[in-house]
Amino acid sequence: MVFDIEMIKKVYAALPGKVEATRKLLGRPLTLSEKILYAHLYAPTTAAYERGKSYVEFAPDRVAMQDATAQMALLQFMTCGRDKVAVPSTVHCDHLIQAKTGATEDLATAVDTNKEVYEFLSSISNKYGIGFWKPGAGIIHQVVLENYAFPGGLMIGTDSHTPNAGGLGMLAIGVGGADAVDVMAGLPWELKMPKLIGVKLTGKLSGWSSPKDVILKVAGVLTVKGGTGCIVEYFGEGADNLSATGKGTICNMGAEIGATCSVFAYDTKMSAYLSATERADIAALADGVKDHLRPDAEVYADPSKYYDQVIEINLDELEPHVNGPFTPDLAWPISKFAQAVKENNWPEKLEVALIGSCTNSSYEDISRAASLAKQAVDKNLDVKAEYTITPGSELVRYTIERDGLLNTFDQIGGIVLANACGPCIGQWARHIDDPNRKNSIITSFNRNFAKRNDGLAATHAFVASPEIVTAFAIAGDLTFNPLTDKLKTKDGKEVMLDEPTGFELPAKGFAVDDPGYQAPAADGSGVQVIVSPTSDRLQLLAPFAAWEGTDLKGLKLLIKAKGKCTTDHISMAGPWLKYRGHLDNISNNMLIGAINAFNDKSDSVKNQLSGEYAGVPVVQRAYKAANIGSVVVGDENYGEGSSREHAAMEPRHLGVRAILVKSFARIHETNLKKQGMLGLTFADKEDYDKIQEDDTFDIVGLTTFAPGKQLTVVANHKDGSKDEILVNHTYNEQQIEWFKAGGALNVIRAQFAK
Ligand code: MIC
Ligand code: SF4
Numbered sequence: 001m002v003f004d005i006e007m008i009k010k011v012y013a014a015l016p017g018k019v020e021a022t023r024k025l026l027g028r029p030l031t032l033s034e035k036i037l038y039a040h041l042y043a044p045t046t047a048a049y050e051r052g053k054s055y056v057e058f059a060p061d062r063v064a065m066q067d068a069t070a071q072m073a074l075l076q077f078m079t080c081g082r083d084k085v086a087v088p089s090t091v092h093c094d095h096l097i098q099a100k101t102g103a104t105e106d107l108a109t110a111v112d113t114n115k116e117v118y119e120f121l122s123s124i125s126n127k128y129g130i131g132f133w134k135p136g137a138g139i140i141h142q143v144v145l146e147n148y149a150f151p152g153g154l155m156i157g158t159d160s161h162t163p164n165a166g167g168l169g170m171l172a173i174g175v176g177g178a179d180a181v182d183v184m185a186g187l188p189w190e191l192k193m194p195k196l197i198g199v200k201l202t203g204k205l206s207g208w209s210s211p212k213d214v215i216l217k218v219a220g221v222l223t224v225k226g227g228t229g230c231i232v233e234y235f236g237e238g239a240d241n242l243s244a245t246g247k248g249t250i251c252n253m254g255a256e257i258g259a260t261c262s263v264f265a266y267d268t269k270m271s272a273y274l275s276a277t278e279r280a281d282i283a284a285l286a287d288g289v290k291d292h293l294r295p296d297a298e299v300y301a302d303p304s305k306y307y308d309q310v311i312e313i314n315l316d317e318l319e320p321h322v323n324g325p326f327t328p329d330l331a332w333p334i335s336k337f338a339q340a341v342k343e344n345n346w347p348e349k350l351e352v353a354l355i356g357s358c359t360n361s362s363y364e365d366i367s368r369a370a371s372l373a374k375q376a377v378d379k380n381l382d383v384k385a386e387y388t389i390t391p392g393s394e395l396v397r398y399t400i401e402r403d404g405l406l407n408t409f410d411q412i413g414g415i416v417l418a419n420a421c422g423p424c425i426g427q428w429a430r431h432i433d434d435p436n437r438k439n440s441i442i443t444s445f446n447r448n449f450a451k452r453n454d455g456l457a458a459t460h461a462f463v464a465s466p467e468i469v470t471a472f473a474i475a476g477d478l479t480f481n482p483l484t485d486k487l488k489t490k491d492g493k494e495v496m497l498d499e500p501t502g503f504e505l506p507a508k509g510f511a512v513d514d515p516g517y518q519a520p521a522a523d524g525s526g527v528q529v530i531v532s533p534t535s536d537r538l539q540l541l542a543p544f545a546a547w548e549g550t551d552l553k554g555l556k557l558l559i560k561a562k563g564k565c566t567t568d569h570i571s572m573a574g575p576w577l578k579y580r581g582h583l584d585n586i587s588n589n590m591l592i593g594a595i596n597a598f599n600d601k602s603d604s605v606k607n608q609l610s611g612e613y614a615g616v617p618v619v620q621r622a623y624k625a626a627n628i629g630s631v632v633v634g635d636e637n638y639g640e641g642s643s644r645e646h647a648a649m650e651p652r653h654l655g656v657r658a659i660l661v662k663s664f665a666r667i668h669e670t671n672l673k674k675q676g677m678l679g680l681t682f683a684d685k686e687d688y689d690k691i692q693e694d695d696t697f698d699i700v701g702l703t704t705f706a707p708g709k710q711l712t713v714v715a716n717h718k719d720g721s722k723d724e725i726l727v728n729h730t731y732n733e734q735q736i737e738w739f740k741a742g743g744a745l746n747v748i749r750a751q752f753a754k
Pocket of ligand 2: 094095139140141159161357358359420421424425445446
């Protein structure tokens with residue numbers, strides 16, 4: 001048993017009283033999110049919080065970190081003077097394993113190449129009382145779902161897909177490492193009270209449709225920024241019909257619409273999953289408070305009164321979807337997809353089909369995909385595309401091997417990759433003859449930004465359910481519709497694929513030999529954590545400088561980024577993941593994927609000191625050397641995607657002073673504030689057009705920086721003219737303190753030093 005049952009008992013013991021108090025305070029029936037949020041306030045309140053406005057201090061039950069973000073989180077934590085984490089926390093080694101030949105070899109290579117980082121994470125976990133999941137144990141979100149998620153809990157995780165745990169009724173929120181430091185240090189964790197989107201699911205899935213199609217459809221409706229600042233709560237008889245892992249998939253991909261998190265109400269599917277994963281005692285406890293783990297009945301009766309927005313989806317009519325390329329919200333029902341492929345001239349030939357990942361590797365997903373693989377064998381069909389399987393955890397992998405499913409995949413030439421992120425995060429040594437050739441791949445993962453999977457700009461990546469991905473693997477052609485089209489067998493007969501079938505949970509139960517868990521020392525005070533001063537993978541952090549106390553003058557424009565600028569554009573993953581514990585080294589990838597609005601090129605900006613064009617980090621280092629600050633200008637939803645705080649720390653480290661954009665993604669905006677950066681938005685979005693390539697900026701109003709008060713950015717143009725641009729910000733008093741101190745960590749350290 002790795003979970004903390006005593007902690008869960010405490011949460012449930014207090015829940016009825018807290019829910020009743022909240023109902024009184026708000027004077028009305030409650031949604032599920034409100035029950036969980038108000039039950040996790042850091043200190044009781046006497047006034048209701050305003051959704052979308054009030055900043056609230058919460059006390060999460062647990063923290064999860066993955067290896068690519070844990071390094072920076074723990075490098076920060078170790079400077080703040082605590083000897084143990086204040087809440088149960090875990091580290092998961094999943095992002096640093098590169099997929100090349102197959103699970104066994106790839107894992108061995110990763111253990112070798114990342115030795116220093118794994119040793120650091122293992123020893124620092126041991127020292128501070130953090131549970132450590134070794135490389136090979138599985139992907140953070142799957143391992144959390146199997147071991148730690150519980151209905152009605154609140155957790156944070158240093159990864160944007162942390163909301164996956166909503167499949168078990170938990171509010172699980174993705175954050176940057178600095179937020180994790182707050183919670184591990186026992187301090188309140190701050191979040192703006194989210195707005196609520198209700199998604200009513202009616203009917204029942206059947207045939208080719210799966211839970212993945214629910215979120216692919218929702219992404220099409222809400223777009224990549226439609227969920228910003230919101231919790232998405234699913235309800236209705238259609239919701240209760242979905243397996244807990246299917247609910248997890250839907251919550252996982254809520255990250256793709258920018259949602260703070262997504263959640264389902266506690267039901268019998270959740271209790272079945274808890275029991276199947278050896279947590280029947282939690283299910284029994286949850287049953288004891290089950291009314292408090294669901295919205296009040298009145299909410300179901302009149303949802304638009306309680307949610308800020310309501311969407312309805314009829315599962316009886318839901319078609320399988322394929323989303324992409326390049327963005328997860330370009331949603332195509334399967335009946336329209338072939339035409340879209342043709343009209344847009346996307347490569348029809350499918351080269352690689354990849355299933356699994358944290359999003360879609362449940363027993364249900366794998367068994368349904370395997371039912372199609374089996375048909376390929378039984379019906380004598382060639383499997384035309386390369387096919388890979390990424391199990392989400394060792395528990396899943398061991399179980400599907402025991403049940404013969406891996407063997408079925410093997411028969412169609414499927415390659416089983418390590419229980420790790422691999423190709424989902426660019427950790428993929430893809431074999432391709434010509435890297436510049438336009439080509440198509442399809443995955444059952446969640447993100448499909450340009451270059452994400454294989455680093456190649458010419459790759460068109462689509463996302464779909466594991467069933468659809470497998471059907472496409474067999475056909476090798478994106479214009480194939482498995483619901484209506486025939487395939488030719490090896491001996492020339494025409495056949496159709498039957499609908500996939502599978503099992504929500506393994507009939508013989510889950511099994512595992514070594515789950516890969518290492519418990520921390522009871523007393524870690526004697527454990528040494530070693531960071532070599534000459535390492536190129538790890539670097540101890542030096543505090544950032546405090547604000548100089550004046551307006552900022554003479555800042556150069558570093559880049560005016562055009563269009564989509566995700567965290568993958570700001571701090572690319574793939575080959576750069578190896579520097580996630582070394583701030584100076586990873587800063588050499590800063591904004592290298594962003595498109596310069598003045599020449600439409602990536603990693604080519606004008607150095608205003610020399611007049612020459614060079615890479616973004618090179619130019620910024622030149623400004624830094626000359627002691628000149630700079631400004632980054634961006635478009636809508638800047639910083640969409642990952643929780644990686646490197647995207648905020650790199651500019652901070654290299655001397656960028658402000659990020660001025662049309663709008664921000666939530667986690668990234670908070671990460672900027674935490675690191676003492678200025679994150680500003682144009683009051684009038686059209687002012688973006690006034691920014692010119694040779695601009696020098698002054699930021700005016702900082703000496704009276706206050707919540708809700710606009711600042712002015714003066715853009716001094718080359719021809720001597722200037723524009724005074726009004727900018728908004730969302731800093732509260734506390735966050736202004738972080739800015740003044742040079743970062744939140746400087747404030748925490750001062751607090752603990754007292
Ligand atoms: C991702 O899916 O983009 C990642 C890699 O899991 C990130 C975390 C990271 O960048 O380390 C995320 O989603 O937060
Ligand atoms: Fe890993 Fe991909 Fe899941 Fe992120 S989305 S945690 S990279 S498998």
